[in-house]
Amino acid sequence: MSNLRIGVVGVPGKWSTEALADALETSTGFRLVIDMAQVELQLDTGRLLYQGTDLTELDGLVVKKISEVYTPATLDRIELLRRAEQAGVRVFSPCRSLLQLIDRLSGTQSLSGAGIPLPPTRVTESLSAAQTAVEDFGSAVLKPLYSTKARGMTLLDVRDADLKARLEAFAADNPMLYIQKKLDLSGRDLGMVFVGGNYLCTYARVGSGDAWNTTIHSGGRYEAFEPDAALIELGQRAQGCFELDFTTVDIALTDEGPVVFEVSAFGGFRGALEGCGIDAAAAYRDWILHTLEQEQAC
CATH class of the missing domain: 3.40.50.20 (Rossmann fold)
Structure with a gap:
């Protein structure tokens, strides 16, 4: 011990x-x-x-x-x-x-700068530019810069009669407007888990059908998923932007190819356990002990 x-x-x-x-x-x-x-x-x-x-x-x-x-x-x-x-x-x-x-914009900037494919995204304090973004996208998600598990996110559609008023209401609490095109995920997105920069497993989050997002917080569930080598390589590049010891990369599969939603600062263990049957907490523990023992031996 x-x-x-x-x-x-x-x-x-x-x-x-x-x-x-x-x-x-x-x-x-x-x-x-x-x-x-x-x-x-x-x-x-x-x-x-x-x-x-x-x-x-x-x-x-x-x-x-x-x-x-x-x-x-x-x-x-x-x-x-x-x-x-x-x-x-x-x-x-x-x-x-x-x-x-922690700040969604900071993470997005790092991913974009590294050439990681992202959903079409616009960021502005201008309400008129924000309305134009929703009109260009057709359907969009407003995301707070500080949030997890889809908390505080708002779904907007160009056909909303009160579009301007809803933008103004969101801007009252979120003056920097982060607007992302709503993609057709077919009710599913992926969580790709890395420990010490090494690929561990991938699970799918499947929506309940009662919510527009797939988060467990909104009633989704975990399932196993086997990615191909190209998808793993995408996740590897995305998490490599941040030098994290443990993370989950959120990836969506779209008709135009895979996109990365975000890299998590504090990825969870439940998806790996329930979706893949893998004890990610134990895997992380092993990485931590190995790293400390190696560093103390130097």
């Missing part, structure tokens, strides 16, 4: 957080689940404290979930973890990688 002390940043009581903490405890005998809302950074002492534990003295920190929902404040939580990195603690995934993916 390893004697490494590795904390899990997550949401206490949530399945993925606890599954990863269980897996690490099995191999190390150490268990610490960290709620970032209770962490204190003391710049005067250099300590990063959680319930009496100085996180800068741990061997590693694994960020399973930084917050229940994404907001600009999520970026501040990652800044706190940078103190641990500065003290020499290995953070999985590195803070610089996580910071790129």
